[in-house]
Amino acid sequence: MSKVTTHQAEEDLRNDNILIYMNGDIRPKVEAMVSVYDSGFMLGDGVWEGLRLYDGKWAFLDEHIDRLFEAAKAIDLDIGMDRDGVIGALRATQKANGMTTDAHARLMITRGIKMRPFQHPALSRQGPTFVIIMEYSKPHIPRPITLATVPHQRGLPMTQDPKLNSHSKLNCILACIAAEKAGADEALMLDVHGFVNTTNACNFFIVKKGAIWTSTGDYCMNGITRQKVIDLCRADGIPVFERNFSLVDTYSADEAFLTGTFGAQTPVSSIDGRQIGTGQLGPITTRLRALYKDLVARS
Numbered sequence: 001m002s003k004v005t006t007h008q009a010e011e012d013l014r015n016d017n018i019l020i021y022m023n024g025d026i027r028p029k030v031e032a033m034v035s036v037y038d039s040g041f042m043l044g045d046g047v048w049e050g051l052r053l054y055d056g057k058w059a060f061l062d063e064h065i066d067r068l069f070e071a072a073k074a075i076d077l078d079i080g081m082d083r084d085g086v087i088g089a090l091r092a093t094q095k096a097n098g099m100t101t102d103a104h105a106r107l108m109i110t111r112g113i114k115m116r117p118f119q120h121p122a123l124s125r126q127g128p129t130f131v132i133i134m135e136y137s138k139p140h141i142p143r144p145i146t147l148a149t150v151p152h153q154r155g156l157p158m159t160q161d162p163k164l165n166s167h168s169k170l171n172c173i174l175a176c177i178a179a180e181k182a183g184a185d186e187a188l189m190l191d192v193h194g195f196v197n198t199t200n201a202c203n204f205f206i207v208k209k210g211a212i213w214t215s216t217g218d219y220c221m222n223g224i225t226r227q228k229v230i231d232l233c234r235a236d237g238i239p240v241f242e243r244n245f246s247l248v249d250t251y252s253a254d255e256a257f258l259t260g261t262f263g264a265q266t267p268v269s270s271i272d273g274r275q276i277g278t279g280q281l282g283p284i285t286t287r288l289r290a291l292y293k294d295l296v297a298r299s
């Protein structure tokens with residue numbers, strides 16, 4: 001089976017010449033470099049946020065900016081500007097690139113350049129480093145995704161809280177590598193109790209007898225798309241449960257899908273070699289996709 005990732009987009013040659021925001025400047029991609037002493041490069045010390053542009057509007061902008069400031073506060077990182085400043089930087093990058101729709105922005109803020117190559121945050125004296133990469137991006141995920149469960153867990157909040165969009169994604173990357181080595185596209189990660197939690201890059205849902213189940217939310221990214229799907233189910237009368245469930249419940253689901261800002265709702269065809277439902281995009285996932293598309297257009 002051909003390799004597929006959950007963040008696959010149509011090839012767009014315009015992305016070779018995009019402009020990147022760096023600390024107030026807008027620079028051509030080839031000139032957009034960070035120092036080897038940058039806290040993000042050296043230690044994964046930073047936070048990020050991913051947003052999508054649809055028809056001239058950044059979807060759920062307030063929620064994304066809230067989460068960015070919440071994450072920065074959690075790691076005691078001063079972004080050095082207020083919400084309007086961050087939104088201004090986003091819009092300036094959009095304007096410079098002349099993008100109007102189907103674009104994806106990754107905002108990255110690190111603790112900045114360190115004096116010496118060691119861990120202590122006090123060594124980061126020139127900071128923060130604030131970068132926005134904005135690409136032309138039309139998701140193109142050619143078939144439903146296959147998942148494999150992996151030994152890597154979504155841990156307890158007191159180690160590295162899985163709610164934090166930290167620059168260091170090593171736990172998730174190791175999970176993804178393990179899944180790929182098992183022949184799947186992405187990893188299905190369990191929580192510390194063995195309940196099904198999330199994938200390495202997206203939130204995870206199953207459909208059983210017309211109801212939607214997702215994890216309690218205790219050990220996964222507080223995904224904005226995840227919350228929108230839950231809200232849409234409630235508004236549309238689709239039973240939805242945030243609950244603990246195991247692989248036994250999961251393998252026998254009628255449908256399974258992933259959520260994330262990039263791919264919206266991505267169907268899952270198999271988990272650990274067990275086909276889920278028909279193995280194709282199912283009717284409830286189709287309905288939720290339509291409801292979500294409508295919500296984006298209205299919001």
Ligand SMILES: Cc1ncc(COP(=O)(O)O)c(C=O)c1O
Nearest residue numbers: 201202203221223224225260261
């Ligand atoms: C681990 C993980 N899960 C889920 C998500 C999806 O979150 P959202 O729907 O806010 O894009 C992300 C994206 O940041 C993520 O990194």
